[in-house]
Amino acid sequence: MTGLGYLDSPWPCEDGGPQRLQTPRSGAALHLRSAEERLGCVTRNTLLSTMTVLGAPGEVYLLTHSALRARIGWATTSCVEQIDPLTLKTVRRSPRLAGGPMWPGGMAIHRNGDIYVVYGRHAHRLDRRCELRASLRLPINQPHNSFVVLDNGLIVTKNLSDTRNALLSVIDADNLSLVGPGTECPEPSIARLSAIGNSVYVVGVRSIMRYHWNTQTDTLERDTGWRLDYIAGSAQTYGWDVVLDGANAWFMDNGRHRYLYTMVGAGVSRSAIRLIRVSMSDARDHAHTTISGLPGGSVTNPPLVDLRRRIVVAYDSANRYLRAWHFDPLSGALRSLWHKPDFGCASHMLLYPDSGELLVNDYRALGEEVVLLDIATGLERARVRSGGLTQGVVFPSPGWGRDLYWSSMGRLARIFVQ
Numbered sequence: 001m002t003g004l005g006y007l008d009s010p011w012p013c014e015d016g017g018p019q020r021l022q023t024p025r026s027g028a029a030l031h032l033r034s035a036e037e038r039l040g041c042v043t044r045n046t047l048l049s050t051m052t053v054l055g056a057p058g059e060v061y062l063l064t065h066s067a068l069r070a071r072i073g074w075a076t077t078s079c080v081e082q083i084d085p086l087t088l089k090t091v092r093r094s095p096r097l098a099g100g101p102m103w104p105g106g107m108a109i110h111r112n113g114d115i116y117v118v119y120g121r122h123a124h125r126l127d128r129r130c131e132l133r134a135s136l137r138l139p140i141n142q143p144h145n146s147f148v149v150l151d152n153g154l155i156v157t158k159n160l161s162d163t164r165n166a167l168l169s170v171i172d173a174d175n176l177s178l179v180g181p182g183t184e185c186p187e188p189s190i191a192r193l194s195a196i197g198n199s200v201y202v203v204g205v206r207s208i209m210r211y212h213w214n215t216q217t218d219t220l221e222r223d224t225g226w227r228l229d230y231i232a233g234s235a236q237t238y239g240w241d242v243v244l245d246g247a248n249a250w251f252m253d254n255g256r257h258r259y260l261y262t263m264v265g266a267g268v269s270r271s272a273i274r275l276i277r278v279s280m281s282d283a284r285d286h287a288h289t290t291i292s293g294l295p296g297g298s299v300t301n302p303p304l305v306d307l308r309r310r311i312v313v314a315y316d317s318a319n320r321y322l323r324a325w326h327f328d329p330l331s332g333a334l335r336s337l338w339h340k341p342d343f344g345c346a347s348h349m350l351l352y353p354d355s356g357e358l359l360v361n362d363y364r365a366l367g368e369e370v371v372l373l374d375i376a377t378g379l380e381r382a383r384v385r386s387g388g389l390t391q392g393v394v395f396p397s398p399g400w401g402r403d404l405y406w407s408s409m410g411r412l413a414r415i416f417v418q
């Protein structure tokens with residue numbers, strides 16, 4: 001078991017845990033049982049919503065941030081709200097939290113019970129009443145795109161840049177102070193960090209690498225025997241967040257894009273986007289597979305791996321294409337299961353492993369819809385308009401009943417069975 005640094009909650013952090021499996025740690029599925037049941041939706045406008053996380057039963061927390069100040073070069077801020085789990089109305093909110101350069105940050109509930117936020121060049125600790133307990137200014141004046149909590153309780157974050165090498169900053173959660181000067185990676189990194197146990201995985205702009213926590217030196221040390229140059233002279237651009245299934249690491253490349261309000265047509269490289277698999281025991285064991293095969297492919301997020309059914313789902317947001325394969329757990333070999341052309345998926349996903357219900361977004365001409373698919377067959381079981389005019393590229397979460405929360409920048413939606 002991993003993810004021991006987080007609160008024992010169905011969804012204490014983005015993607016449900018540091019492996020980014022995008023599955024709840026506990027709780028029930030939607031279990032859409034009949035044709036009479038369908039999806040309903042309640043929405044509210046937000047400043048810029050990034051994610052929701054769950055605390056104790058009935059507790060839902062929302063992370064938002066500002067943006068307009070960034071257009072004139074001013075520092076932006078973030079905010080945490082506790083919201084009503086049904087109406088989405090604000091129950092209480094934090095003060096504006098110091099941030100810096102804009103990029104969607106991250107929020108998690110630590111196993112000590114407090115809420116932690118990393119946004120801009122700051123980290124913050126709040127209690128569950130959204131009252132600020134401590135703040136930390138991070139060493140590099142660049143946006144830091146969220147964090148992971150290791151099993152030992154330490155917090156690891158990094159700056160986001162495609163020109164400056166990534167610096168892994170380790171934070172003591174108890175006193176919100178830096179543990180040492182940090183560990184510099186050999187290249188920049190855009191993707192968010194992933195972790196399993198006390199090991200951190202970094203997708204750089206051309207390589208994937210990992211770092212292990214050394215308890216004797218209190219530092220993250222690079223595993224010099226595990227690294228893959230996934231660009232390797234190709235025309236591909238950098239990769240995004242990596243999913244760790246315990247045997248393989250999965251991510252997608254061609255991450256450079258021109259997203260403004262939609263990923264459709266936003267690709268930069270004229271090459272086709274690829275799904276990349278790397279064995280976690282031997283990086284020499286790796287493979288890449290084209291997703292749509294179309295030029296100009298791009299994404300801004302991770303694939304999804306269903307461990308129970310041995311299915312991996314990937315997509316080409318720029319070309320509106322969604323695809324699933326069955327994978328062999330030993331060799332990693334892929335066998336195509338289903339595909340959906342003309343399907344506008346771009347967000348992080350949500351999988352209920354017991355029922356095989358997969359929630360994805362589909363961006364159409366009139367806006368965004370949230371769609372319930374059967375992951376084994378690709379069969380569409382329900383869809384509902386979420387109200388957002390922009391295509392979501394951030395984080396959903398389950399709710400406390402037969403419901404879920406969908407963030408899409410300027411809109412938050414509660415999707416429920418009715």
